Amino acid sequence: MTSANQGGGSLLAQPLQRPSGPRVLAYLGLFMLGAVVGAAGALVQGGWFPGGLLLALAGAGGLFLGGARAAGGRGGAVAPAAGWMVAVILLTASRPEGDFLFGAGVGSYLFLLGGMAIAVICATLGLGRQPSGPDVRLGK
Template sequence: MSGPKKRTRAGTGGNKPNAGASASAASAAAPRGGKGAPAAPSTGLAAPLSPARAAAYVGLFLLGAVVAAAGGLVQAAWFPGGLLLALAAAGGLFYGGATALGRTGGVLAPGAGWLVTVILLSDTRPEGDFLFGAGLGTYVFLVGGIVLAVICATGSQLRANGAQTARLGK
């Protein structure tokens, strides 16, 4: 009554591509330089933006703005300790965003929120009011926050590209 059944490989469904086809495609795309060289892990840059990840980016942007505003107030109020606390909060946010999302965007979103807020707060208004005064602590906070964002973004790119730690000279 029914025709001959199509035989499939063990472990694969009838409509699913078999593992041999994907393995041969991966070996064809592998670099020719080395025998059995592992392919670099995907950074996910071409992955579509999911609603959850978009919400995470918006939340990190807003959190970066809050950390910048709070850091601007704290760093001037308690000079040496407040400056360290403000920079630690910014660095923790940047590193936490990179770790939570596993992407460079996890650093860029709060870094952009931090930078936009700091620029808006450092601009003088016609009334003469401004939040950041000219002083060493203010400049260390501004430059230090940018340096921390760059360090965290660079570190997240290295982790995403699969860079391994190595000891030189041994």
């Protein structure tokens, strides 16, 4: 037995490497796109109450899952979700003038909690580190 197999580790495990330059740029782009979708969703969800809320959550979910599929891993869902959360948290803070974007209604709370739940679901459903291809044989 090899020493890697004695500890219960997989022989296929590889150490983590730094992401490449294009991948970092893609994650930064997804982060910024998540911030834009969060700000747009904050405006839409209050405008047309049940339809706007569903549209804002569907847009966020589509971005999170699409980012995971495009990047080929969970990081593609985490990057836009982080941008979405930063934008939404910054928009919920009240300013010294007393203005704020979110009202104290049930729609605002559903947008905040629903968006976070969708982000977790999409990051969980994101593609793992399994090889994909027609000639890959798993389990042997």
